[in-house]
Amino acid sequence: MEKYIYNEQNGLWYELQGDYYIPCLELPAEKEERHIGVWGQRHLRYIREHKRVFYTNLLTSGKLQSHLADIEEQAENMYNRLIEEMAERQGVTETLKAEQPMEWIGLMNNIQACAREVVNNELIYA
Structure with a gap:
């Protein structure tokens, strides 16, 4: 099984974790550090x-x-x-x-x- 797959329907990448594909999500970056x-x-x-x-x-x-x-x-x-x-x-x-x-x-x-x-x-x- 491939480590990463791309789903064209929702535009997300998925990573293989064990037997499951987990979406590769990240929080938006803050504009400035205060x-x-x-x-x-x-x-x-x-x-x-x-x-x-x-x-x-x-x-x-x-x-x-x-x-x-x-x-x-x-x-x-x-x-x-x-x-x-x-x-x-x-x-x-x-x-x-x-x-x-x-x-x-x-x-x-x-x-x-x-x-x-x-x-x-x-x-x-x-």
């Missing part, structure tokens, strides 16, 4: 576990990487903006950092945790 960081990885894990149809549609259409990169970019921008706004509203300044560094660290850790929670709820797990 960075996917911690936010994108969290979103990937979430959609893979909880939104399987959406995940499969993105994967088979070749749009998964660009979707994750978009989420990464949006989440990072939102996180940084929230930290700046919360720090300004709570009066966490460079002066406080110079005069009382331990208090500044505690306040900034709290602000970062709050911003992380907002980003997770609004973008990552939505």
Whole structure:
């Protein structure tokens, strides 16, 4: 039996695997490689576990990487903006950092945790 055969009816190549011919299929290539960081990885894990149809549609259409990169970019921008706004509203300044560094660290850790929670709820797990 031949290793590869071509079916003219559907235009697909088939490869012999054991006793069966399996179609030679591949996913469409992504247009560009973009960075996917911690936010994108969290979103990937979430959609893979909880939104399987959406995940499969993105994967088979070749749009998964660009979707994750978009989420990464949006989440990072939102996180940084929230930290700046919360720090300004709570009066966490460079002066406080110079005069009382331990208090500044505690306040900034709290602000970062709050911003992380907002980003997770609004973008990552939505």
